[in-house]
Amino acid sequence: MNIGDAAARSGVSAKMIRYYEQIGLIAPAARTAAGYREYDQRDVHTLGFIARSRDLGFSVSEISGLLDLWRKKDRRSADVKALAEARISDLYRKIADLQDMADTLETLVSTCSGNDRPDCPILQELEMPDSDDSLACSQDLGRKPGGRAAHLSRGSLKQRRSIV
Amino acid sequence: MNIGDAAARSGVSAKMIRYYEQIGLIAPAARTAAGYREYDQRDVHTLGFIARSRDLGFSVSEISGLLDLWRKKDRRSADVKALAEARISDLYRKIADLQDMADTLETLVSTCSGNDRPDCPILQELEMPDSDDSLACSQDLGRKPGGRAAHLSRGSLKQRRSIV
DNA sequence: ATAGTCCTTCCCACCGTTGTAAGGTCAATG
DNA sequence: CATTGACCTTACAACGGTGGGAAGGACTAT
Numbered sequence: 001m002n003i004g005d006a007a008a009r010s011g012v013s014a015k016m017i018r019y020y021e022q023i024g025l026i027a028p029a030a031r032t033a034a035g036y037r038e039y040d041q042r043d044v045h046t047l048g049f050i051a052r053s054r055d056l057g058f059s060v061s062e063i064s065g066l067l068d069l070w071r072k073k074d075r076r077s078a079d080v081k082a083l084a085e086a087r088i089s090d091l092y093r094k095i096a097d098l099q100d101m102a103d104t105l106e107t108l109v110s111t112c113s114g115n116d117r118p119d120c121p122i123l124q125e126l127e128m129p130d131s132d133d134s135l136a137c138s139q140d141l142g143r144k145p146g147g148r149a150a151h152l153s154r155g156s157l158k159q160r161r162s163i164v
Numbered sequence: 165m166n167i168g169d170a171a172a173r174s175g176v177s178a179k180m181i182r183y184y185e186q187i188g189l190i191a192p193a194a195r196t197a198a199g200y201r202e203y204d205q206r207d208v209h210t211l212g213f214i215a216r217s218r219d220l221g222f223s224v225s226e227i228s229g230l231l232d233l234w235r236k237k238d239r240r241s242a243d244v245k246a247l248a249e250a251r252i253s254d255l256y257r258k259i260a261d262l263q264d265m266a267d268t269l270e271t272l273v274s275t276c277s278g279n280d281r282p283d284c285p286i287l288q289e290l291e292m293p294d295s296d297d298s299l300a301c302s303q304d305l306g307r308k309p310g311g312r313a314a315h316l317s318r319g320s321l322k323q324r325r326s327i328v
Numbered sequence: 329a330t331a332g333t334c335c336t337t338c339c340c341a342c343c344g345t346t347g348t349a350a351g352g353t354c355a356a357t358g
Numbered sequence: 359c360a361t362t363g364a365c366c367t368t369a370c371a372a373c374g375g376t377g378g379g380a381a382g383g384a385c386t387a388t
Contacts, residue, residue: 002365002366003365003366004364004365004366013345013346014366015345015346015347016344016345016346018367018368019344019345032353034352034353034354034366034367035352035353035366035367035368036353036354036365036366036367037366037367045291048291049290049291052289052290052293053290054344055265056265056268056269056290057262057265059343059344060343060344066287066290069284069287070287070290070291072282073282074282075282075284076279076280076281076282077276077277077278077279077280077281077282077283077284077286078278078279078280080276080284080286080287081273081276081278081284081286082278084269084272084273084276084286085273087265087269088266088269088270088273091262091263091265091266091269092266094262095259095262095263095266098221098255098258098259098262099255099259101219101220101221101255102252102255102256102259104220105220105248105251105252105255106252108248109245109248109249109252112241112244112245112248113241114241114242114245114246115240115241115242116240116241116242117240117241118236118237118238118239118240118241119241120233120239120241120244120245122241122244122245122248123230123233123234123244125216126213126216126217126220126230126234127209127212127213127234129216166334166335167334167335168333168334168335177376177377178335179376179377179378180375180376180377182336182337183375183376196384198335198336198383198384198385199335199336199337199383199384200334200335200336200384200385201335201336218375223374223375224374224375
């Protein structure tokens with residue numbers, strides 16, 4: 001079958017199939033006399049595996065590892081499990097980072113009247129995080145229990161790159 | 165002051181300061197006779213605002229909107245609040261997506277013995293999500309209450325792009 | 329004068345995906 | 359047989375935001 005069929009059946013776009021071939025995640029497809037790539041059921045099967053792995057957030061290099069394990073009959077399930085657990089840890093770390101942001105924003109939003117007047121504690125806080133203007137150590141109004149503390153400007157989520 | 169000083173004081177790297185200037189997020193800096201960019205306290209102030217906005221996950225275009233509101237004295241705080249709330253919604257959506265992935269992986273991991281033997285339900289599920297081999301509608305072992313359902317392959321987190 | 333640190337611009341890489349453009353191929357129709 | 363439309367091919371750029379590095383000029387301190 002052509003790449004379009006393989007794409008439709010596997011859930012991986014034709015573009016991405018070519019890309020995965022290019023970076024070596026999948027083997028180069030066979031070609032017809034005219035140069036068209038040819039795929040069979042097994043290829044679609046593999047592409048489906050890749051699509052589902054991607055849906056779980058695995059990176060291409062992680063998927064490469066999963067594919068290796070998948071094909072190796074003498075694999076140890078512990079290795080697969082370790083990959084999945086590493087991914088889970090990564091997810092929880094990212095979730096925590098996003099939750100920190102959300103908590104901080106919730107705190108700020110709760111202090112903003114949100115009317116037609118210009119005064120806005122959100123902007124004030126973005127402008128000068130440690131101006132002791134009520135937000136710094138105040139009432140905890142409306143904060144859900146268990147929420148992570150939300151303090152702008154002091155540390156904790158400083159690494160801006162690759163949060164997700 | 166030079167760009168290096170402005171970077172150190174604002175928390176925005178010199179690289180990013182040049183980038184923000186290039187894309188129009190900040191106005192082009194004044195230059196010395198030799199072509200060096202010059203910054204003053206107000207510039208550092210603005211850059212700090214940008215750094216803190218970025219720490220909260222605002223995109224460059226959102227920060228552009230925040231800067232506009234910040235500078236406009238006749239702003240409505242409701243507009244600022246709306247931006248923050250949109251950001252919060254976005255964060256919660258992303259968190260939910262990541263949580264879905266984590267839940268699915270937790271389910272899979274819990275079914276894998278993780279030993280030296282090759283048989284692995286994680287790989288089986290990645291391979292054929294709807295093979296009715298125990299996972300499909302089974303025991304709910306160890307699932308935390310309130311966790312989102314975790315079914316590979318049927319919808320829900322299909323949009324692979326821009327989860328975060 | 330020289331060394332060392334800063335600045336400038338320009339290009340490249342990441343990651344995964346999409347878009348677009350210019351051209352070749354296939355299958356079905358007139 | 360010719361044309362059409364849907365498909366395929368390659369190649370390149372873009373996205374967001376950040377970092378790395380090279381080549382060359384400017385500044386500062388000894």
